[in-house]
Amino acid sequence: MHKPDRKKIYFTLFSLWFLAVHTLMFIPQFSVTKVSVYSVEFRGDYVIHLLTYFVGSILFWLWLKQIKQLKIFHYVVFVLSGALLSFSGELIQRVVPGRVFNMNDFLFNLMGILAGTLTFAVIHHFSRSKS
Numbered sequence: 265m266h267k268p269d270r271k272k273i274y275f276t277l278f279s280l281w282f283l284a285v286h287t288l289m290f291i292p293q294f295s296v297t298k299v300s301v302y303s304v305e306f307r308g309d310y311v312i313h314l315l316t317y318f319v320g321s322i323l324f325w326l327w328l329k330q331i332k333q334l335k336i337f338h339y340v341v342f343v344l345s346g347a348l349l350s351f352s353g354e355l356i357q358r359v360v361p362g363r364v365f366n367m368n369d370f371l372f373n374l375m376g377i378l379a380g381t382l383t384f385a386v387i388h389h390f391s392r393s394k395s
Contacts, residue, residue: 274327281320289353292362313372314379321346321380329388339381346377 299308324342325334332338350373357363 271330278323310372314376317376318380325384
């Protein structure tokens with residue numbers, strides 16, 4: 265029986281995620297819903313930013329794990345690269361009609377990158393130590 269090639273599957277999923285996120289950056293903004301939690305009100309799209317970059321980070325690490333022995337260096341470079349990419353995406357939105365640079369969007373993207381990377385690193389560490 266043919267075993268699926270995880271490297272190709274994770275690479276394809278990460279690539280599709282990357283293309284989708286970077287395509288959506290150029291679409292003029294749609295309405296934003298405000299959310300209230302414990303009397304604190306914030307824009308609902310911040311949660312979407314965090315979850316989107318969390319998922320993207322997990323997909324990236326699942327792919328990279330198939331081709332490299334992961335080291336601290338890889339985690340640091342990924343977080344810094346992800347932060348730079350996210351920040352540049354926010355800067356690009358300054359020239360897209362109907363979009364604006366939003367530092368909070370960047371911060372929630374960064375939180376998603378950090379949360380996804382940390383989640384993956386912890387699970388990866390404990391799964392290796394059990395085997």
